[in-house]
Amino acid sequence: MPAAAPIPANPPLSKAFACAANVVAAVIGGRNLDRELVSVPQALRPAVQDLAYGALRQYGRGDALLAPLLAKPLAELTIRSLLLTSVYRLEARPDDAHTTVDQAVSAAALMANGRFKSLVNAVLRNFQRQYATLVDTALMHNSARWQHPQWWIEKVQLAYPQQWRDILTAGNGRPPMTLRLNRRRIDNANIYIERLVQHGIGARALDDSAILLDKPVPVVQLPGFATGEVSVQDWGAQRAAGLLDAQPCMRVLDACAAPGGKTAHILELADVDLTALDADAKRLQRVAENLGRLGLTAKLSAADCMAIATWWDKRPFDRILADVPCSASGVVRRHPDAKWLRRRSDVANFARTQSYILDALWQLLAPGGKMLYCTCSVFEEENRQQIQAFVSRHADARRLPTRNQQTELQLIPSAEHDGFYYTLIEKNA
Structure with a gap:
């Protein structure tokens, strides 16, 4: 009996694309994002989460960018979602465009019996060729420019006439990761920051108990987290x-x-x-x-x-x-x-x-x-x-x-x- 092939340490991007497309399609259909991500295999979850979160944060923009490239609305929701995740990655990783297109097309071969493989390839190639024009056209629409529904934009504009742009822009970004010291265990933020630095984690104090990390890390990397010295909580x-x-x-x-x-x-x-x-x-x-x-x-x-x-x-x-x-x-x-x-x-x-x-x-x-x-x-x-x-x-x-x-x-x-x-x-x- 031949030996089983080793499981690759990093699953192919095509599988992450296919899985992310299913997650995004479920959300567009009315399901909760966090609940959908729970069922994603652990090995795929980081890549799938990045693709799904990115596509949904800029959903209004992605939808507007794709519309001119489709002769009619795409009824197959998982393929539409695959295109949305692909467009997100093309914009986020322009240096890796070849890989994005290649792996998205491979993902399409795994979905809907492969019927949309050629369509996905053609749409993404045209997206690359027409990118500048597509962006100019998309930005004429508020939901694409600010990446929020129109009614949401109007409510924020009315309530915050001076700050609405900052609020909408912040809503499209990545959230900060902030820690809260357990003051029963540690009463000095600088002491804990020194421990973070020793573990290669950059951070700064926001007040006596709140510490903002330079970039998010898994909680298992936080010294003292398991023993209750610190928790993750927004400032x-x-x-x-x-x-x-x-x-x-x-x-x-x-x-x-x-x-x-x-x-x-x-x-x-x-x-x-x-x-x-x-x-x-x-x-x-x-x-x-x-x-x-x-x-x-x-x-x-x-x-x-x-x-x-x-x-x-x-x-x-x-x-x-x-x-x-x-x-x-x-x-x-x-x-x-x-x-x-x-x-x-x-x-x-x-x-x-x-x-x-x-x-x-x-x-x-x-x-x-x-x-x-x-x-x-x-x-x-x-x-x-x-x-x-x-x-x-x-x-x-x-x-x-x-x-x-x-x-x-x-x-x-x-x-x-x-x-x-x-x-x-x-x-x-």
């Missing part, structure tokens, strides 16, 4: 625990806790009696895993925070973190599928759910207690307008300063953090 998300101002022995509720970054941060800063809720039991397991790695404990409950009678023990909370479900418009560079799966009506639906959550949680807050409202959104319906409506409904609600005497903190996406909104509300005693 914008790290603001929550400090703004909540939880003090030792207080009863604290994290109402929408998964995956648990903010839960853990609250516990790192103070010894509190913390209850962490999440309606999704599987996602709540991630909270348990994070707390276990950090050596922290909390009461975990798989429950809908609005179904109060199913989980609340009638004892009021001193602090409540309401990190509510939202459009994720401030973290879209981490979830590029969100740009194209969301609809304008979804924002109103999220806002409606947020108002229900706020009204339910307000009943649980002790007089004199504080509730921190948080979203990872830049849309005003979910942020300023939401809180203005809430305060108008509740005469016992008073907004407190969060920074520089302002009663709200709106972070827009930047090279250092994602987009977040915070406002702190006190219940009159």
Whole structure:
């Protein structure tokens, strides 16, 4: 019996193209990107993730670049997605154009019984020849120029007349990787940065606890990660625990806790009696895993925070973190599928759910207690307008300063953090 051929260390790019095309097609069809990537073989995942994320970040541009090259819309979604991923790589790696075209054509031979191999070859060759003209034509369309849906662009322009370009541009980039020191283990960012440097990882401190890496690395390469000395958490998300101002022995509720970054941060800063809720039991397991790695404990409950009678023990909370479900418009560079799966009506639906959550949680807050409202959104319906409506409904609600005497903190996406909104509300005693 002949020996089995060795498995190549680096699978051919054609297989990554074919797999990425299936992922992108599933997302265009309405499925979640992260869930689709979970099923990708580990050996292919880095290449597939790069191709899928890149194609989806610039989906509006890719679609506009391809349209003139197709006599009619391509009904075969996986082949259309293959072309989108190929166009992304041709623009991202112009020095490797020959390999991109060759491997994309090989991928087409593996898909749809090979019926579109010649089409893929012709489209990509024409793309290379007509590139300058195609770009000029594509950039006449806003969705191609800014790589967001038109309705999204309009909302951001209206809310941020001076900053909208920066927000949209940031949404198309790669997100930063930021660490949070566990202040129970390490109290000096510079000490940990020295350890990173010893491991060949460049970084700089953003504050006493936040460290921005020069480039992302797998968590297994982070010294002390497995033993709970450090966690991965965006600098914008790290603001929550400090703004909540939880003090030792207080009863604290994290109402929408998964995956648990903010839960853990609250516990790192103070010894509190913390209850962490999440309606999704599987996602709540991630909270348990994070707390276990950090050596922290909390009461975990798989429950809908609005179904109060199913989980609340009638004892009021001193602090409540309401990190509510939202459009994720401030973290879209981490979830590029969100740009194209969301609809304008979804924002109103999220806002409606947020108002229900706020009204339910307000009943649980002790007089004199504080509730921190948080979203990872830049849309005003979910942020300023939401809180203005809430305060108008509740005469016992008073907004407190969060920074520089302002009663709200709106972070827009930047090279250092994602987009977040915070406002702190006190219940009159």
